[in-house]
Amino acid sequence: MSQTGLLYPDDSSIKHLHAKLTKAAQEINTPDHHLRRLLDRPGRFSDFSLGIDGFFMDFSRQRLDENALSLLHESQTLSNALKKFSEMTQGQIVNPTENRAALHTAARGTGPSPLLFKEMDVKAQMQQVNKKIEQFCLSVHEGKISSACGKPFTQAVVIGIGGSYLGCEFVYQALAGADRKMDLLFLPNVDIDNFARVIESIDKESTLWIVISKSYTTTETMANLNQVSTWLTNQGISPEDHMVTITAKGSPGDDPDTPVLASFHMFDFIGGRYSVSSAVGGLPLSLALGYDVFKRFLDGCRLMDTHVLESPAEKNIALTAALISIWNTLYMEYPAQAIIPYASRLARLSPHVQQLYMESLGKSVSPEGQPLTRPAGTIIFGEPGTNAQHSFFQLAHQGNAFPVDFIGIKAPGYTGIQALSKGVTNHQELWANLLAQAGALALGRSSDDPARNFDGNRPSTIITIDNLEPESVGMLLSFYEARTVLEGFILGVNPFDQFGVELGKVMAGDIRKEMAAKNQNPSYMFACASKTDNFYLDLLFRK
Numbered sequence: 003m004s005q006t007g008l009l010y011p012d013d014s015s016i017k018h019l020h021a022k023l024t025k026a027a028q029e030i031n032t033p034d035h036h037l038r039r040l041l042d043r044p045g046r047f048s049d050f051s052l053g054i055d056g057f058f059m060d061f062s063r064q065r066l067d068e069n070a071l072s073l074l075h076e077s078q079t080l081s082n083a084l085k086k087f088s089e090m091t092q093g094q095i096v097n098p099t100e101n102r103a104a105l106h107t108a109a110r111g112t113g114p115s116p117l118l119f120k121e122m123d124v125k126a127q128m129q130q131v132n133k134k135i136e137q138f139c140l141s142v143h144e145g146k147i148s149s150a151c152g153k154p155f156t157q158a159v160v161i162g163i164g165g166s167y168l169g170c171e172f173v174y175q176a177l178a179g180a181d182r183k184m185d186l187l188f189l190p191n192v193d194i195d196n197f198a199r200v201i202e203s204i205d206k207e208s209t210l211w212i213v214i215s216k217s218y219t220t221t222e223t224m225a226n227l228n229q230v231s232t233w234l235t236n237q238g239i240s241p242e243d244h245m246v247t248i249t250a251k252g253s254p255g256d257d258p259d260t261p262v263l264a265s266f267h268m269f270d271f272i273g274g275r276y277s278v279s280s281a282v283g284g285l286p287l288s289l290a291l292g293y294d295v296f297k298r299f300l301d302g303c304r305l306m307d308t309h310v311l312e313s314p315a316e317k318n319i320a321l322t323a324a325l326i327s328i329w330n331t332l333y334m335e336y337p338a339q340a341i342i343p344y345a346s347r348l349a350r351l352s353p354h355v356q357q358l359y360m361e362s363l364g365k366s367v368s369p370e371g372q373p374l375t376r377p378a379g380t381i382i383f384g385e386p387g388t389n390a391q392h393s394f395f396q397l398a399h400q401g402n403a404f405p406v407d408f409i410g411i412k413a414p415g416y417t418g419i420q421a422l423s424k425g426v427t428n429h430q431e432l433w434a435n436l437l438a439q440a441g442a443l444a445l446g447r448s449s450d451d452p453a454r455n456f457d458g459n460r461p462s463t464i465i466t467i468d469n470l471e472p473e474s475v476g477m478l479l480s481f482y483e484a485r486t487v488l489e490g491f492i493l494g495v496n497p498f499d500q501f502g503v504e505l506g507k508v509m510a511g512d513i514r515k516e517m518a519a520k521n522q523n524p525s526y527m528f529a530c531a532s533k534t535d536n537f538y539l540d541l542l543f544r545k
């Protein structure tokens with residue numbers, strides 16, 4: 003596989019392209035290219051929007067012209083990003099630092115059949131896991147598998163963090179309109195108050211605990227597992243009668259001698275942040291909403307995967323979004339990107355994409371370890387509209403500018419009575435605001451009063467999906483996954499490793515040892531390498 007990317011220092015064609023893109027950005031920064039002018043150009047909307055059934059992306063308000071866009075497409079050609087994406091779906095090693103494939107797409111049936119990897123038929127294995135999930139959930143819903151206290155399971159709590167939690171929480175909230183078979187709660191944080199809030203909200207006798215950890219070594223998850231087990235035992239409930247696990251084959255949790263109600267496998271070729279379409283999302287979502295709903299979500303993911311795989315570059319929605327992201331970060335030098343869904347059910351989309359994007363692309367070296375010309379990635383943040391407008395949009399309009407993805411839903415989930423306020427329904431009001439925000443950011447408005455002046459020229463994209471049905475949510479999830487991966491390939495970073503999270507874990511281990519020594523011997527004097535750490539430990543332990 004060719005190894006080159008926009009942030010590679012020593013490739014002459016890339017250097018040449020980089021110079022042309024820099025020049026294109028200088029041109030876009032001239033008054034002639036204010037968004038007011040760009041939006042007035044004939045054909046702007048049709049030339050700068052793309053759609054497939056159920057998914058539409060309007061990037062006419064991005065600060066791009068045809069020249070910049072076609073140069074950006076050259077970066078895709080030079081890096082072979084679409085080819086690499088296709089190779090990824092076929093099981094090639096696209097994560098060289100860990101010598102792994104990245105086959106999250108196979109979890110929803112994308113890619114060739116059979117899909118052989120290390121002599122294993124990946125899709126067949128995943129189908130087996132899904133079959134097991136389907137049967138287990140059916141047995142729970144029918145009461146054939148019930149709690150040790152003789153009650154049906156009516157609630158489930160996910161114990162997991164990062165990729166073993168965020169995607170699942172996003173999809174669960176997004177699909178909140180589906181008939182609920184069980185309630186789902188989440189225990190990601192090692193903060194004991196997270197545990198306290200969970201146990202206040204559950205009936206312990208009818209609660210199933212789902213431990214999700216690929217490594218089964220993540221400290222927070224193991225501490226929470228220990229906390230929950232101790233609490234259950236204290237309440238006279240055997241933890242193993244109320245627990246299931248989702249973990250990688252061969253992990254410390256994949257131990258037949260440690261009894262649990264059931265265990266399900268995730269695979270080492272699916273990274274945590276890409277794992278919601280595997281058992282990681284499959285089991286909790288199927289328990290909560292039914293396996294059929296999860297399957298429809300997978301269908302939506304596959305629709306978008308297929309679009310990315312089969313569309314020509316110029317029509318490719320995820321690729322175009324990746325190119326725009328690169329443009330805004332590297333050439334327009336915006337410090338962050340916001341994701342603002344005008345749908346409260348999509349409230350957890352930004353935190354999910356935050357991990358997906360920042361953990362995948364926050365890198366300083368190429369997959370071969372060469373330093374990049376500059377660190378990759380940007381900051382992703384967001385809140386649902388209109389809430390966001392009433393909190394941080396002041397900065398968006400008059401402060402340090404950042405590009406925004408506005409997400410609009412054609413039909414809301416709620417279909418009951420809809421009152422009219424100022425002549426419109428709440429959903430219409432939501433849309434009025436979405437459109438107004440995108441317009442105001444782009445066009446601005448001049449005023450003689452400098453405090454009331456809006457320069458405009460602030461970029462945004464509008465993405466629309468038809469509804470909040472499982473297929474639409476699947477498409478949205480897979481769109482952001484593909485956008486992230488393609489951006490990584492074009493930049494020339496490995497979007498599948500995350501060594502940057504390790505150092506803090508190691509240092510926490512050293513501090514933990516000091517605390518444990520003090521717990522064992524109250525007269526122990528802290529001996530951290532850092533005086534500051536000693537100060538805080540004294541503070542924490544002082545009576």
Ligand SMILES: O=P(O)(O)OC[C@H]1O[C@H](O)[C@H](O)[C@@H](O)[C@@H]1O
Pocket residue numbers: 163164165166214215216217218219220223274275361500503
């Ligand atoms: O599933 P686990 O092994 O418990 O990992 C949970 C999470 O922890 C890490 O520190 C990583 O940064 C994440 O990528 C991962 O999803």
